[in-house]
Amino acid sequence: MFGLVVAVVFVAPLATVVAAGLAGSWTGAVPSDLGFEHFDDALTGESLASLSVSLQTAFLAGGVALVLGTWAALAARECPPWLARVVDGVFHLPIAVPSVAIGLGLLIAFNEQPLLLGGTRWIVILAHAVLVLAFAFSAVSAALDRLDPAYRQAAESLGAGPLRVLTRITLPLLLPALGAAAGLAVALSMGELGATVMVYPATWKTLPVSIFALTDRGQAFQAAACTTVLLVVTLLALVLLGRIRGRAALR
Template sequence: MLLAVFGLVVLVVFIAPLGTVVAAGLAGSWTGPLPSDLGFDHVGDALSGENLASLSVSLQTAFLAGGVALVLGTWAALAARECPPWLARVVDAVFHLPIAVPSVAIGLGLLIAFNERPLLLGGTRWIVILAHAVLVLAFAFSAVSAALDRLDPAYRQAAESLGASPTRVLVKVTLPLLMPALGAAAGLAVALSMGELGATVMVYPATWKTLPVSIFALTDRGQALQAAACTSILLLVTLLALVLLGRIRGRAALR
């Protein structure tokens, strides 16, 4: 009974809405209970022109922001392990702060903070990448912190007893053991960045428009079917990126 209820919830909450989006993306029109004139016209438009450029921007932003968040989150998690408990709690609170406030507030804050020299990022791609990095940083930090909590200290202690320096222990022992967690953190960061909209609409320049922004604009103009096709492409590309990162994580775990 419990399994049946769970299956029903998954069907209603996840599968049905996503299936509806895919069906709408393939529909030539939808005026009745079911879509009609199914085809790939909208999909072709989603993979050409401005929409294709927006998809490229989303991928570049996701991987750059995810990389920045992964490096900073890993560094912060490692540093927090060596801090006094009170300082570690402060670091944890600071790095989780973006989760506690609306993404629109993050976007507006970055737009105001980096709209004057010497840190003039407004109107450039870098403010979008920075916004995404800030928003996904907490998840990278959490994933690495959780992995560090599960890490057996015996490995580090054995390396130190053999005379390895702290840097060598980090590079040769700690980071290799963290590779599966780093892969998971990277996948989560990329997935979240690919779908981010709230902060992006506050900061993006016309030359660096992500696909979620284009989808929002299409919906705002009443082009719901075209927006659905773009959303289907976004879902597919995000899944492919996660599969790729998952394979890398799997190989790292085997090592």
């Protein structure tokens, strides 16, 4: 029953998207005039540029979120309990707020000097970083909760200072969790649309925005091909990050 639910709810819609990307027309129960014309268009011109923008945005925003989320998770463990709860609530706030509200807020807040980011790529990267920051913070916080304090205590008993404990004990033990957090951040950023639509400039259009524009113009087959490319590239990025995480776990 579980396999059937997964097939109907998850596999079938994705398979339909792939089939639509291959279709030249779809007037009956199955697509017809199958070919790779739409995929050729998806890998050239504006669509390819949007894919490049999505990858750059995802890795930059994911990196920023990973650094800030790890820093906050480590700092929260050294705070008084009440302050740790405040930090936890602040970093989880983007999950509770609609992404459109995040985008609008950033657009208004950073649309004047001295922090004029509106109309630049940086406001898109900032919006993505804010949205994925909560997930990076949660992943690292959960890993810290599972970390055996005996390692840290042993290092401190041997005379290691806080910085040495952090760089030689804590962070190496957190590498698998950091890899998982990075993968989640990149995957979420690659598919983000709500906040991006509010803030993106014409020179920094992500692939989800291009897909939305294609569907809005009635070019559903082309949008399906671009969506398939987005899925494949996201999976490849996750596989790459997964291999890095696996090597870190073995070490």
